Amino acid sequence: MRWYVVVSVALFGFSHAEFGAWNVLSAATLGLVFFPLVLKTRSLWPAIVAHAMGNLDSYGVLNWIR
Numbered sequence: 001m002r003w004y005v006v007v008s009v010a011l012f013g014f015s016h017a018e019f020g021a022w023n024v025l026s027a028a029t030l031g032l033v034f035f036p037l038v039l040k041t042r043s044l045w046p047a048i049v050a051h052a053m054g055n056l057d058s059y060g061v062l063n064w065i066r
Contacts, residue, residue, distance in 0.1 A: 005035055030054070 013028030034047040 005032075008035055 009028050009031035012031035012034070013024045016023040016027035030051075034050060037050065038044055038047050
């Protein structure tokens with residue numbers, strides 16, 4: 001199971017490499033949060049929604065909605 005976590009987190013992190021090294025690290029850290037979410041729900045959708053909400057928050061869209 002540990003290798004699945006390492007590979008999954010590394011792939012998620014490196015998929016954000018175009019945005020710089022800091023994003024690889026932060027994406028990998030979020031991958032550690034999303035991985036148990038996927039395992040618990042047995043679905044990618046909660047992680048996809050959490051990722052989308054994080055993106056919206058980083059662009060300030062959630063502040064605009066409130």
